[in-house]
Amino acid sequence: MDPLSLGLLVAVATVAILFSGVSVAVGLLIVSALFLLVFDGARSLEMMPEIFFADLNSFTILSIPMFIIMGAAVASTRAGADLFEALERWMTRVPGGLVVSNLGACALFSAMSGSSPATCAAIGKMGIPEMQKRGYPDTVAAGSIAAGGTLGILIPPSVTMIVYGIATETSIGRLFLAGIVPGVMLTLLFMAWAIFATWRSGNAMVLASRHYSIRERLEILPRVVPFLLVIVGVLYSMYGGIATTSETAAVGALLCLGMAIVIYRMWSPVAIWGVLRDSTKESVMILFIMAAAGVFAYMMSSLFITQSIAQWIAGLEVNRWVLMILINIFLLVAGFFLPPVAVILMTAPILMPILDAADFDPYWFAVILTINMEIGLITPPVGLNLFVINSIAPKIPLKTILWGSAPFVGCMFLAIFLLCLFPGLATWLPDVVMGPSL
Amino acid sequence: VELRLSHQFAPGDLRHKIAQMVADDVAAANVDLSIKIFPSGSLFKATEQYIPLSRGQLDMTVFPLSYAGGQHPEYNLTLMPGLVKNHDHAARLIASPFMAEIEKVLNDDDVMTLVHGYLAGGFASVDGCVRRPEDVKGKSVRAAGKGFEEMLQAAGASIASMPSSETYNAMQQHVLQALNTSSSSFVSFRLQELAKCYTPAGDIALWFMYQPMLINKTTFDRLTPEQQQALRDASAKAEAYYLAEASKEDATSVEVFRAAGVEIADLTQDDFDAWKALAETSSYKSFEGNGKKLLDMALSVE
Amino acid sequence: MSRLPHAGLPMPGGNPFVRGVRAISTVCGWVAASLTVIALFVTCHMIFVRYALGHSTIWQTEAVIYLMIGAACIGLPYVQTLRGHVNVDLVPMALPRRGRLVLAWVVQLATIAVIALIAWYSWEVWHQAWDRNWKSPSVWGPRLWIPYMVLPIGFGLFLLQLLADLVALAIGEDAPFGMKEG
Numbered sequence: 001m002d003p004l005s006l007g008l009l010v011a012v013a014t015v016a017i018l019f020s021g022v023s024v025a026v027g028l029l030i031v032s033a034l035f036l037l038v039f040d041g042a043r044s045l046e047m048m049p050e051i052f053f054a055d056l057n058s059f060t061i062l063s064i065p066m067f068i069i070m071g072a073a074v075a076s077t078r079a080g081a082d083l084f085e086a087l088e089r090w091m092t093r094v095p096g097g098l099v100v101s102n103l104g105a106c107a108l109f110s111a112m113s114g115s116s117p118a119t120c121a122a123i124g125k126m127g128i129p130e131m132q133k134r135g136y137p138d139t140v141a142a143g144s145i146a147a148g149g150t151l152g153i154l155i156p157p158s159v160t161m162i163v164y165g166i167a168t169e170t171s172i173g174r175l176f177l178a179g180i181v182p183g184v185m186l187t188l189l190f191m192a193w194a195i196f197a198t199w200r201s202g203n204a205m206v207l208a209s210r211h212y213s214i215r216e217r218l219e220i221l222p223r224v225v226p227f228l229l230v231i232v233g234v235l236y237s238m239y240g241g242i243a244t245t246s247e248t249a250a251v252g253a254l255l256c257l258g259m260a261i262v263i264y265r266m267w268s269p270v271a272i273w274g275v276l277r278d279s280t281k282e283s284v285m286i287l288f289i290m291a292a293a294g295v296f297a298y299m300m301s302s303l304f305i306t307q308s309i310a311q312w313i314a315g316l317e318v319n320r321w322v323l324m325i326l327i328n329i330f331l332l333v334a335g336f337f338l339p340p341v342a343v344i345l346m347t348a349p350i351l352m353p354i355l356d357a358a359d360f361d362p363y364w365f366a367v368i369l370t371i372n373m374e375i376g377l378i379t380p381p382v383g384l385n386l387f388v389i390n391s392i393a394p395k396i397p398l399k400t401i402l403w404g405s406a407p408f409v410g411c412m413f414l415a416i417f418l419l420c421l422f423p424g425l426a427t428w429l430p431d432v433v434m435g436p437s438l
Numbered sequence: 439v440e441l442r443l444s445h446q447f448a449p450g451d452l453r454h455k456i457a458q459m460v461a462d463d464v465a466a467a468n469v470d471l472s473i474k475i476f477p478s479g480s481l482f483k484a485t486e487q488y489i490p491l492s493r494g495q496l497d498m499t500v501f502p503l504s505y506a507g508g509q510h511p512e513y514n515l516t517l518m519p520g521l522v523k524n525h526d527h528a529a530r531l532i533a534s535p536f537m538a539e540i541e542k543v544l545n546d547d548d549v550m551t552l553v554h555g556y557l558a559g560g561f562a563s564v565d566g567c568v569r570r571p572e573d574v575k576g577k578s579v580r581a582a583g584k585g586f587e588e589m590l591q592a593a594g595a596s597i598a599s600m601p602s603s604e605t606y607n608a609m610q611q612h613v614l615q616a617l618n619t620s621s622s623s624f625v626s627f628r629l630q631e632l633a634k635c636y637t638p639a640g641d642i643a644l645w646f647m648y649q650p651m652l653i654n655k656t657t658f659d660r661l662t663p664e665q666q667q668a669l670r671d672a673s674a675k676a677e678a679y680y681l682a683e684a685s686k687e688d689a690t691s692v693e694v695f696r697a698a699g700v701e702i703a704d705l706t707q708d709d710f711d712a713w714k715a716l717a718e719t720s721s722y723k724s725f726e727g728n729g730k731k732l733l734d735m736a737l738s739v740e
Numbered sequence: 741m742s743r744l745p746h747a748g749l750p751m752p753g754g755n756p757f758v759r760g761v762r763a764i765s766t767v768c769g770w771v772a773a774s775l776t777v778i779a780l781f782v783t784c785h786m787i788f789v790r791y792a793l794g795h796s797t798i799w800q801t802e803a804v805i806y807l808m809i810g811a812a813c814i815g816l817p818y819v820q821t822l823r824g825h826v827n828v829d830l831v832p833m834a835l836p837r838r839g840r841l842v843l844a845w846v847v848q849l850a851t852i853a854v855i856a857l858i859a860w861y862s863w864e865v866w867h868q869a870w871d872r873n874w875k876s877p878s879v880w881g882p883r884l885w886i887p888y889m890v891l892p893i894g895f896g897l898f899l900l901q902l903l904a905d906l907v908a909l910a911i912g913e914d915a916p917f918g919m920k921e922g
């Protein structure tokens with residue numbers, strides 16, 4: 001069977017199985033087992049537990065459970081509520097002020113975390129209930145956090161960029177710099193949409209009618225100091241040469257747990273277990289999906305599907321911008337099914353030479369690729385951030401989360417379009433800081 | 439027949455070129471044999487190649503053998519401080535009874551060697567040069583290989599074990615002050631952008647890592663004699679190229695670092711002896727039984 | 741997914757098998773949470789030892805990885821009792837009662853089959869590491885059967901919980917996909 005039809009068959013089977021209602025991770029394992037058995041022989045099945053283990057066998061995954069603990073600890077105390085109360089009192093003049101500050105918080109967390117589901121879980125845990133409480137539509141509350149979380153792999157540090165750097169022998173430092181301006185731009189686009197959507201829903205009127213005096217605004221400030229200190233501590237530990245990116249997540253978790261227990265008097269073992277139970281539930285769920293997606297990616301690589309399609313695109317003789325559009329469509333479709341790191345490992349070695357030949361800048365392309373991967377995180381059938389939101393906000397139906405995320409996908413398309421029009425958005429900052437690339 | 443070759447290296451890396459050369463030559467031989475390469479760890483992750491290879495789930499790999507040192511301690515001997523002095527010495531070691539013993543261990547796991555080869559490496563640091571054991575005292579260093587970690591620890595360095603993917607970031611943030619790896623990897627990771635000083639593998643070098651191309655033995659035995667011959671011919675040609683290029687990689691890395699304005703620190707014989715003496719009291723001591731016997735065999739190679 | 745937070749959880753019924761298995765899975769939850777907290781402290785310990793004391797960190801990175809793999813595997817049955825493994829339930833929700841029941845059986849049996857497969861091969865992986873006395877190639881060099889052990893234990897207990905869920909579905913203690921009629 002040729003790779004294109006095989007790829008189509010995998011796509012159809014994956015969609016069909018995942019929509020049957022089976023849990024996502026198990027569904028991915030079922031598809032992988034079926035295709036490995038039929039096209040690779042029974043011996044390949046033996047590998048499944050080892051691939052599963054190998055996918056978790058990485059220090060960088062530590063940041064996910066740690067950021068989840070961080071979010072759960074803050075959300076379970078008054079710290080989270082205080083923070084959002086403060087944001088509301090200070091940002092009432094801005095329509096959708098709270099969703100804007102949530103997106104800002106996502107961008108800030110992205111600067112601490114290299115992974116998107118971690119960012120999503122940490123902010124969503126606090127942010128979504130607060131937004132719902134203050135009358136924001138569910139679509140905006142869920143969609144903004146799902147999309148805001150994806151910034152984790154665009155704004156440095158980023159696991160995706162590191163893997164791209166190693167696979168293509170490009171500079172990781174330059175890649176990180178290339179992600180900053182597009183990351184800020186995407187954050188602003190997300191904010192613009194969130195403000196518009198909130199305004200359209202009619203709730204902005206209600207929010208804007210509340211007025212807080214200067215006194216009310218000032219008196220809330222001392223209550224957000226502990227949380228700000230935690231943020232400063234985490235950023236200092238990371239950018240001050242104390243700990244690596246993944247290690248920093250544990251510092252953040254310890255500081256947040258400590259803050260909850262010492263400052264907010266969360267002394268009862270029942271309350272602490274509550275935080276740990278919630279975070280265990282979410283991190284096990286996410287890690288299970290990530291490892292299963294790794295097994296799925298092994299199946300795809302083993303059957304050479306992704307690589308063959310990339311090679312087929314590479315062989316087409318078309319105009320360089322048609323080529324770029326085709327590559328984008330391909331990355332988009334790959335991102336529907338595969339985790340970002342797997343897509344990069346399988347396609348970067350094949351796509352790099354054609355990009356070179358067509359004279360596209362590899363740092364600029366890394367940003368384009370990362371935004372494509374961000375889209376994959378909030379699109380079915382395998383959209384890790386969607387599942388994170390689904391888990392931390394079980395009352396919001398998946399349909400609403402999808403519906404709320406869709407316009408943010410539009411923002412990302414717009415960002416890709418702008419980057420194609422103005423490649424300088426990605427290349428300007430690294431050129432200024434590190435000199436022109438060779 | 440199609441064989442699958444998986445490795446962890448980027449397509450621009452020498453080790454990928456070796457694999458590609460063999461694949462191209464075998465294809466050109468017209469013996470109904472082709473090799474499909476999975477680079478960059480896109481099939482199995484960096485350190486996970488050996489088990490599937492020994493079980494026949496993977497046909498071929500280019501693999502730093504010491505990664506499998508947890509399964510056979512003897513493999514740790516292929517990455518020992520000061521054991522190999524230079525590339526010519528490495529070539530003699532490859533032809534020695536020591537390597538024949540290693541081959542026997544491989545054969546027991548249903549694996550055999552197609553292309554032998556050592557790559558050299560050195561140190562890059564973000565403050566002060568690494569020339570002698572005293573230079574790493576109190577510094578946070580990431581070493582490649584168990585033997586080096588033991589030696590550096592004995593020198594008073596703080597060994598930071600972290601994945602290679604985190605090293606660039608860690609050096610940028612000064613969490614890591616020095617890094618020890620192969621010349622090719624220094625260039626691949628673009629550490630010249632961060633390093634202040636580079637201690638390359640020159641006429642005298644400390645760090646040599648054995649990175650052969652391996653094949654599953656049962657898979658090889660099942661090939662027709664013509665196919666086996668084509669594979670052997672291609673491998674012999676690749677091995678000669680590997681040896682010639684290995685020392686060029688060292689020179690290239692020096693050029694790259696020098697062009698980036700990084701200070702270059704060359705080891706003297708005296709520096710080398712200081713490290714070797716330290717290694718003898720630390721990393722060399724952990725071998726016993728068959729490992730000790732093989733260590734002595736390796737040390738006896740002139 | 742449109743259900744209330746805990747509406748999907750089966751009622752604690754009278755079946756001793758279902759109850760017993762759930763108790764075991766709950767213990768798994770405690771274990772997984774403890775492993776995560778230990779990983780947290782080990783990481784902070786590592787940062788402190790390296791940054792403040794300037795000592796070598798030999799075992800911490802690897803230990804943290806194994807602790808997290810342990811938490812991920814051993815936590816599987818517990819998260820199953822909480823119905824925490826998310827799914828896409830648009831189709832089951834749209835189906836009529838009878839169709840939903842049939843689909844629930846198909847999905848549950850397929851899940852059991854694939855998890856049983858992985859549990860079985862996990863046992864083989866563990867046994868090989870045990871039998872050949874494999875160690876990790878690091879300086880610390882722990883025996884690999886110890887971290888590998890969480891694979892057969894985690895998937896084995898996950899399988900047990902899935903079987904208990906099947907029993908609960910068969911005797912009517914649990915509704916298909918946890919969706920109440922109405």
Ligand code: NA
Nearest residue numbers: 110113152157
């Ligand atoms: Na980030």
Ligand code: NA
Nearest residue numbers: 336376379382
């Ligand atoms: Na997706």
